[in-house]
Amino acid sequence: MSSDVIVDHDSSPTGRRLRRHRVRTALWIAVLEAILAALTHSVSQYTIIVLGLITIPLYLLWGKDQRDTIRQISWIAAASQALAIVAVLLAHFIGLFVLILAGIFAAVALFLIFADRR
Numbered sequence: 001m002s003s004d005v006i007v008d009h010d011s012s013p014t015g016r017r018l019r020r021h022r023v024r025t026a027l028w029i030a031v032l033e034a035i036l037a038a039l040t041h042s043v044s045q046y047t048i049i050v051l052g053l054i055t056i057p058l059y060l061l062w063g064k065d066q067r068d069t070i071r072q073i074s075w076i077a078a079a080s081q082a083l084a085i086v087a088v089l090l091a092h093f094i095g096l097f098v099l100i101l102a103g104i105f106a107a108v109a110l111f112l113i114f115a116d117r118r
Contacts, residue, residue, distance in 0.1 A: 015068035018076065026076050030083035037088060045088045052081035 011019075018025075036043040055077045063074025 011068050015072055018072035022072055022076050026079035029080035033084040034087035048084045048088050052085045055081045
């Protein structure tokens with residue numbers, strides 16, 4: 001009986017499962033954080049940025065040198081915070097763009113209303 005599965009000798013079943021699902025897990029965590037930041041005032045954009053400023057260097061300086069489960073958990077934490085920061089920044093700039101666009105539309109509408117002399 002032959003199997004094509006290669007098992008890393010320094011890994012546990014939990015570590016292998018985390019590695020298989022780490023991108024998906026990081027994306028879902030980032031999505032949930034972005035939704036929480038948008039809907040609640042208790043999780044602010046600054047909170048997400050500060051958490052990113054903690055978890056990303058923590059992974060780069062310590063987590064990537066760890067073995068198995070700790071490495072995967074620290075990678076998931078750093079990646080999810082990096083994605084959440086990107087989401088926060090996009091929401092900030094797109095939100096600002098939407099407000100500017102709404103202001104332009106309102107100015108054009110006011111001009112058209114006051115220009116109509118009939």
